[in-house]
Amino acid sequence: MEVFGMAALFGLILGFMFGIGCAAAVIYTIYMGGYRNGMEDSLRPDKSARYSANIAKVQGKLDEDTLKTAKL
Numbered sequence: 001m002e003v004f005g006m007a008a009l010f011g012l013i014l015g016f017m018f019g020i021g022c023a024a025a026v027i028y029t030i031y032m033g034g035y036r037n038g039m040e041d042s043l044r045p046d047k048s049a050r051y052s053a054n055i056a057k058v059q060g061k062l063d064e065d066t067l068k069t070a071k072l
Helices: 002-043 049-071
Strands: none
Touching: 002 049
């Protein structure tokens, strides 16, 4: 039983370290790839075509939601 306890503890520690490491890597990748570029686009004085198209799309969805809640 003593060997199983040490193996279980080792597995728990190793699994926890890999889990936290992978989660941190995913969060960092999201920040570096999408979030930071989106923030940079939003702060530029001349907006890109992609940014303008996405803003129009989001505004359309917000308008639809507003109409749905107004009908209720």
